Amino acid sequence: MMTATNESNTQKFPAWYDGVRAKEVLDAYNNGGGSSLAADEFVAKSILPASTGASRDFSYIAPELPQLNSENCVGCMDCVTNCPDTAILGKVVMPDTLEDALAGIQDEEYKAHVRQQFSETRKYHTAFQKKHEKDPENNPAGGMFGIFIDPTKCKGCGECVAVCGDHDALKMVKKTPDNLPQYLSDFGFYRSLPASPLTHINAKDKRDIMLKPAAIRQYAGGAGSCMGCGEASVLRQVFAMTHEKVGDRYGIVASTGCNTVYGSTYPYNPFAAPWTNSLFENGPADAMGIRAFWDQQGQEDWVIWNVGGDGAMLDIGLNALSRLLASGMNVKVLILDTQVYSNTGGQQSTASYTAQESKMGAHGSRKGGKSEKRKEIAQIALMHPNTYVAQTIGPLTTHFYKVVERALAYNGPAVISVYTTCQPEHGVADDMAAIQARNAMKSRAFPLMIYDPEAGATLAQRISLEGNPAPNRDWVIEKDADGNDQEYNFLSWARTEGRFRKHFDKDGNPNSQSILHAMQDRLDNWRLIQQLAGIPNEDFMKSLATPV
Amino acid sequence: MTSVKMLEHSSTTESLQNAVLHALSEPQTMSEQLRTQLADYYACLTDEQIQAFFTEGLAKLEEYEQDLLFSPQFTLKAEQRLAFASPFALNAYSKEAIEASALAIEALNLQVIFRLPSGLDVEIPLNAVIAERFMKSLHLHKPLPQNMRDFIESDVPRDFQAQVALALRDDIFQFEKYQVLFKEVVTCFTKKTAWTPSQVDFLTFFIKTYTPQTLDDLFGKLDRLIQSCQEDMATAETRSYHHPQILGSNMGSSHDHHEAQAVKDNYSQIIKNAQALNDLLK
Numbered sequence: 001m002m003t004a005t006n007e008s009n010t011q012k013f014p015a016w017y018d019g020v021r022a023k024e025v026l027d028a029y030n031n032g033g034g035s036s037l038a039a040d041e042f043v044a045k046s047i048l049p050a051s052t053g054a055s056r057d058f059s060y061i062a063p064e065l066p067q068l069n070s071e072n073c074v075g076c077m078d079c080v081t082n083c084p085d086t087a088i089l090g091k092v093v094m095p096d097t098l099e100d101a102l103a104g105i106q107d108e109e110y111k112a113h114v115r116q117q118f119s120e121t122r123k124y125h126t127a128f129q130k131k132h133e134k135d136p137e138n139n140p141a142g143g144m145f146g147i148f149i150d151p152t153k154c155k156g157c158g159e160c161v162a163v164c165g166d167h168d169a170l171k172m173v174k175k176t177p178d179n180l181p182q183y184l185s186d187f188g189f190y191r192s193l194p195a196s197p198l199t200h201i202n203a204k205d206k207r208d209i210m211l212k213p214a215a216i217r218q219y220a221g222g223a224g225s226c227m228g229c230g231e232a233s234v235l236r237q238v239f240a241m242t243h244e245k246v247g248d249r250y251g252i253v254a255s256t257g258c259n260t261v262y263g264s265t266y267p268y269n270p271f272a273a274p275w276t277n278s279l280f281e282n283g284p285a286d287a288m289g290i291r292a293f294w295d296q297q298g299q300e301d302w303v304i305w306n307v308g309g310d311g312a313m314l315d316i317g318l319n320a321l322s323r324l325l326a327s328g329m330n331v332k333v334l335i336l337d338t339q340v341y342s343n344t345g346g347q348q349s350t351a352s353y354t355a356q357e358s359k360m361g362a363h364g365s366r367k368g369g370k371s372e373k374r375k376e377i378a379q380i381a382l383m384h385p386n387t388y389v390a391q392t393i394g395p396l397t398t399h400f401y402k403v404v405e406r407a408l409a410y411n412g413p414a415v416i417s418v419y420t421t422c423q424p425e426h427g428v429a430d431d432m433a434a435i436q437a438r439n440a441m442k443s444r445a446f447p448l449m450i451y452d453p454e455a456g457a458t459l460a461q462r463i464s465l466e467g468n469p470a471p472n473r474d475w476v477i478e479k480d481a482d483g484n485d486q487e488y489n490f491l492s493w494a495r496t497e498g499r500f501r502k503h504f505d506k507d508g509n510p511n512s513q514s515i516l517h518a519m520q521d522r523l524d525n526w527r528l529i530q531q532l533a534g535i536p537n538e539d540f541m542k543s544l545a546t547p548v
Numbered sequence: 549m550t551s552v553k554m555l556e557h558s559s560t561t562e563s564l565q566n567a568v569l570h571a572l573s574e575p576q577t578m579s580e581q582l583r584t585q586l587a588d589y590y591a592c593l594t595d596e597q598i599q600a601f602f603t604e605g606l607a608k609l610e611e612y613e614q615d616l617l618f619s620p621q622f623t624l625k626a627e628q629r630l631a632f633a634s635p636f637a638l639n640a641y642s643k644e645a646i647e648a649s650a651l652a653i654e655a656l657n658l659q660v661i662f663r664l665p666s667g668l669d670v671e672i673p674l675n676a677v678i679a680e681r682f683m684k685s686l687h688l689h690k691p692l693p694q695n696m697r698d699f700i701e702s703d704v705p706r707d708f709q710a711q712v713a714l715a716l717r718d719d720i721f722q723f724e725k726y727q728v729l730f731k732e733v734v735t736c737f738t739k740k741t742a743w744t745p746s747q748v749d750f751l752t753f754f755i756k757t758y759t760p761q762t763l764d765d766l767f768g769k770l771d772r773l774i775q776s777c778q779e780d781m782a783t784a785e786t787r788s789y790h791h792p793q794i795l796g797s798n799m800g801s802s803h804d805h806h807e808a809q810a811v812k813d814n815y816s817q818i819i820k821n822a823q824a825l826n827d828l829l830k
Contacts, residue, residue, distance in 0.1 A: 067757065
């Protein structure tokens, strides 16, 4: 039996794993000696033990690491939720337990430093303490809350700092041989503490799921994804919520794409659940087979997820996906929509936006990027019988977890399409996964949408556009500093992404017809789903009333 | 910069409380992060929805929920903190006094006004949650050791006293060895009359982050920081980069473009700060 070293990922593997051999392989890879290993039984069987990613040491990668100012931390858990690498974790600990643990530290200076990593937040301390003081018998005392960085998982993307924002509780600092050891020691202390008490995990605040070791363990980190990968944080959240709802009774079929490359780089596996990789085109068929088998075995309550990118689900595997949805089988589909074939170098997909430049699809300055319009998988999927469909973004935690919970509860096929930032292919900074996803939503490039077949008898009742700003307008109208109206439209967002850079002059003005066509396409798509949702668009109505 | 000495006569908890009241009585521009949170968690997407929520929904929130919602708005950043807290930088305020002061502010039953972009003014009660967040973000409740206060008053030029007093409230300066090291470096600064705000920021940040034990150790750690930056600059073209929010908060440098060049510029600034510190001390 092998036990992973990371507290958050502590897990005993089934007896049929050769734990000794697995450890030998992991140690060899961690020490750069992988190529000298003898032939491997795991490889022969195409098997990776679960959660081996927990053992991966990335501490040589990050040029910078987050530094906590605990005084400013409120325990919102946004940093923990949005981290793509399970590299920043939160902990609630009761004061006496903390003191007991601190008593084991001899060095007074280091003890003071560790104590500083905790604070008395209103969420985990004051709110509890007040009730405790009134009725100590029935209310637990306030807990101390701390944030800890695992330097062996952190790639230094800075996403945690970006989402922390004006809380100003995190900042990036240069990693050197002088401060790295302290991060390792601090994380060792974190691992030595017991799990956060369930009494202090807030059921109203879904972000608190990530305080549960079992939830964190569903995606252990140590995956080969890029710094700040928007996909990985979505995978973490989906599987944390899945585990929350059904425990270990779920499995994953991954259609080939970036997620299968960074998610199964031998010998590192970030997933705790049974996971299998099929080709681009037949993940849904594979998932259907597993579903049928589980149903035969009386495991109807098990959840099967089919995960794929836009290349797999909109292009190469669309036939199989359509077949799956038409079958009515209880399979959950997660589409990680980066609008490009990220793992093969950047070919355009049918999800790519008009005018989008993709690395492998570049045709020189005279060409205007992609000429076709974007395919909308959500609209296609909802026309299949009794299929639950949602389009969402990861950083919008409330909306995101709501649709994942509903998809899990829905007894039939469910598709969740998620906009996921791909830094190298979108041409945006490492820490901008959340910001760019939000702005894509706001710009109508990727509107939020829910289609719930059980929400009513009409399309309008079944389709919800809740969460989109200005749902009855073409574009979002904002005020600038002088109080003047400013339209936030597709161009406002596109000019912030490298993939559209050629369509703007140095002052940010559009200079191509292609980008204007892209904008019209996004407006047409938005108006279409407004109509499906039965939401009158006042700008559209005005344009109809205006004589040509 | 405001002189600390000149304002000492008003350095009481009451005057701090009055200053906080004054700051919070000004109409606030709602931060992007607060707007985002209102949209995400309370479905307030328009100014009218925000107004309705503030009128009817806010009172239903628990204190911790209000803290989660409003803390980004009422947390002072480093520059704001320096500007606001300078008059109080050499005073002692206990955590209990700050909390009592926040409750006293709440008892006044005042309102915080948000001026929304549409021109609509919306109000929320100025409660202890908001007042305490604002006051604690000043970090004035963190103790300033008496010997360091004496040192500041005797050895630090008046224009820098507030900045140094605020910096020394970091927990690490409770330890004598860091006090000694800080004094040693600052004395050197003073002899060479080469004070700049960024040097003080860099020094306090450097001590906190890399914990040099002695002056020799500080030189060694500065060298390794410089080397580490140089190595990353050499590969900046092939790796990714951060956006300005992070660059701006990192060791005193700031840039406004998302290019690999920004990484180089950022690390160049760190190297410059580190070398300047090295040069001053040698």
